Amino acid sequence: MTSNLLTPLDRNNSTDSEVKADAAVVDRHKETAALTFERESHAASIRPIAEKLKQTLERHRGEYQIVVIQDFPDPDALSSAWAYQLIAQQYDIQCDIVYAGTLSHQENIALVKLTELPAKRWGVQTLKDRDLSVYQGCVLVDSQGTTSQLIPLVKQAKIPFVVVIDHHTQQGEIEAEFIDVRPQIRATATILTQYIQAGLLTFNSNNKAHVKCATALMHGVRSDTNGLLQAQEEDLLAAAYLSRFYDCQLLSAVLQSARSRHVMDAIERALKNRKLKNNFSIAGVGYLRYDDRDAIPQAADFLATEENVHTAVVYGIVHDEDNDIEVIIGSLRTTKLTLDPDEFLKQALGKDSQGRYYGGGRNMAGGFEIPIGFLSGSNDNAEYTKLKWEVFDNQIKQKFLRLVNPDDKVIHT
Numbered sequence: 551m552t553s554n555l556l557t558p559l560d561r562n563n564s565t566d567s568e569v570k571a572d573a574a575v576v577d578r579h580k581e582t583a584a585l586t587f588e589r590e591s592h593a594a595s596i597r598p599i600a601e602k603l604k605q606t607l608e609r610h611r612g613e614y615q616i617v618v619i620q621d622f623p624d625p626d627a628l629s630s631a632w633a634y635q636l637i638a639q640q641y642d643i644q645c646d647i648v649y650a651g652t653l654s655h656q657e658n659i660a661l662v663k664l665t666e667l668p669a670k671r672w673g674v675q676t677l678k679d680r681d682l683s684v685y686q687g688c689v690l691v692d693s694q695g696t697t698s699q700l701i702p703l704v705k706q707a708k709i710p711f712v713v714v715i716d717h718h719t720q721q722g723e724i725e726a727e728f729i730d731v732r733p734q735i736r737a738t739a740t741i742l743t744q745y746i747q748a749g750l751l752t753f754n755s756n757n758k759a760h761v762k763c764a765t766a767l768m769h770g771v772r773s774d775t776n777g778l779l780q781a782q783e784e785d786l787l788a789a790a791y792l793s794r795f796y797d798c799q800l801l802s803a804v805l806q807s808a809r810s811r812h813v814m815d816a817i818e819r820a821l822k823n824r825k826l827k828n829n830f831s832i833a834g835v836g837y838l839r840y841d842d843r844d845a846i847p848q849a850a851d852f853l854a855t856e857e858n859v860h861t862a863v864v865y866g867i868v869h870d871e872d873n874d875i876e877v878i879i880g881s882l883r884t885t886k887l888t889l890d891p892d893e894f895l896k897q898a899l900g901k902d903s904q905g906r907y908y909g910g911g912r913n914m915a916g917g918f919e920i921p922i923g924f925l926s927g928s929n930d931n932a933e934y935t936k937l938k939w940e941v942f943d944n945q946i947k948q949k950f951l952r953l954v955n956p957d958d959k960v961i962h963t
């Protein structure tokens with residue numbers, strides 16, 4: 551009898567470590583069984599909601615729907631809308647994916663171009679001429695309608711909300727036939743992937759659109775979870791499923807997209823203008839074109855990578871040429887776990903005359919917007935333009951520094 555054949559008799563002779571190793575094997579078996587059970591129960595928990603969506607789609611067979619995504623669509627919204635479109639196709643439902651703003655981050659532009667993602671931009675000025683009456687239903691993904699200028703038009707045209715799928719906290723009453731709002735999930739792309747896993751669409755590796763959509767969904771999950779670092783179990787399970795279909799070369803091409811010159815310039819200004827105080831880095835970047843507004847969060851991301859900096863705030867005056875209005879747009883990034891961006895921005899900037907906070911809340915955690923009202927609008931006088939920026943720059947800096955460094959009575963900028 552050899553010693554590695556463990557019969558009860560052998561056990562009497564086995565060493566302590568052998569017994570331990572044996573126990574470990576049993577434990578691992580238990581663990582595997584538990585995991586399998588968990589995975590199955592996880593799939594089972596999705597089934598009822600997937601079934602409900604199926605019935606909803608069945609009821610709307612043959613319709614023409616509009617899928618509205620936020621004005622500044624991100625990978626999560628874009629990929630989720632596309633997945634919905636492909637799912638709906640199974641039920642002869644034709645969808646237009648529409649946004650009424652700008653595709654601004656170079657990664658988003660690359661995503662749409664490289665995957666040939668079928669999203670349409672409706673320019674703000676063309677909105678009033680659009681005929682929405684062709685649509686029988688409206689679908690919201692990755693939002694509850696608070697981040698799109700299209701929603702008032704949808705309501706005006708009395709188009710019913712058929713489907714709402716989102717992972718943000720519920721924002722007031724939503725009325726729709728099918729609602730799946732799950733704030734515990736980190737990405738809407740995870741929810742759409744769960745529907746696909748539940749059988750609402752059979753992904754096929756030979757189908758180019760499926761591979762590209764899986765790639766987009768993977769990007770969606772990754773970008774809403776900080777490259778999966780903040781992913782929950784459900785997001786990771788979705789990513790694991792997508793890994794069977796996605797094109798990793800295509801995804802790395804999207805991720806390696808280059809920054810535009812304007813964005814680089816804004817980052818340079820942020821770097822040059824930054825004020826460091828108590829581990830905060832605060833920078834104004836001056837005037838920006840509307841299309842380059844995404845340089846602000848990117849500059850904030852970059853400033854937050856500096857040694858001894860846990861929080862970065864970057865802001866600038868963004869000129870919306872379409873409407874000739876100017877607005878201050880800002881972004882906060884923090885690695886400090888105890889700093890709540892929402893609270894911090896509300897405290898630093900306060901409210902407008904109607905009691906609305908300038909920052910935090912809504913979908914834009916870490917972002918703020920301050921309308922500049924009467925002082926808005928471009929001016930040919932360079933001296934005046936410079937002066938205007940200095941006023942706002944000083945005012946904003948002062949508000950933040952007061953919170954960051956309460957002992958400083960006078961602030962020199």
Ligand SMILES: [Mn+2]
Binds near residue numbers: 626627692717738774
């Ligand atoms: Mn999202």
